[in-house]
Amino acid sequence: MRENRLNRQPSGRGRSSKRTPSAPAASTKKGPSATVGPEEAGRPVRRRPRVDFTARAIIAVVVLAVVMISFANALRVWYIQSGDLATAEAAIEARSARVTELQDELARWDDSAYVKAQARARLGWVMPGEVGYRVLDENGQVLSGTSEIEGVGNPTGNQLETQWWDRLASSIKHADTPLDANR
Structure with a gap:
């Protein structure tokens, strides 16, 4: 009786007691697998969960x-x-x-001071009693009235050779000549 208690598996929902297949069921197997398996030899077999x-x-x-x-x-x-x-x-x-x-x-x-400054810079206007000057190019066109004057910027090789006072004297000489002489 003691052996039966040790070999018994717990029974309950989803579990059944250990059963050994009957002899006729084992004889229905065909081929080389018809030998006695580990379950029939008395050893428990672990089955993979389905x-x-x-x-x-x-x-x-x-x-x-x-x-x-x-x-x-x-x-x-x-x-x-x-x-x-x-x-x-x-x-x-x-x-x-x-x-x-x-x-x-x-x-x-x-601000009225700002308006005056913009009128002087953009339009070339002057206050009463002041003398206004306009810078002309070779063709007699006015260069002032814009924020940038052409030809002013980084000096080129030719401009570096002449000194600033030579360029100033040349500019004064051009300003004194009449417009017809420049053409």
């Missing part, structure tokens, strides 16, 4: 896949929109800075 996919498990996997795909699409859309939002915020910030800059410039035009 993986059974039920209909519920398949439906759960399909539902999970659909949910993951929908979240992936939503995540992709969120990523694209966050990039667009960052671009739009940068554009708004740049335009706000430009608006502030233009408002500052508009406020400067309220």
Whole structure:
């Protein structure tokens, strides 16, 4: 009786007691595997758990896949929109800075000294009692009235050879000659 208690497996739901196959069942095997197996020899056999996919498990996997795909699409859309939002915020910030800059410039035009300085620089105007000079080019065109004068900038090799006072004397000589003589 003691042997029976030691060799017994617990019984319960899903478990059955150890049973040995009957002799006629073993004789129905065909071929070389018809020999006595380890189970029939009295040794317990460990069987791999059977993986059974039920209909519920398949439906759960399909539902999970659909949910993951929908979240992936939503995540992709969120990523694209966050990039667009960052671009739009940068554009708004740049335009706000430009608006502030233009408002500052508009406020400067309220100052009469600034208006006078701009009239002198851009239009070549002078105050009453002042003498205005205009710089003419070789063809008699006015060079003033613009913010940049052609020919002024980095000196070239020819300009480096002559001294500044030589260029000044040449400029005065050209200014004294009548327009008809320059043509």
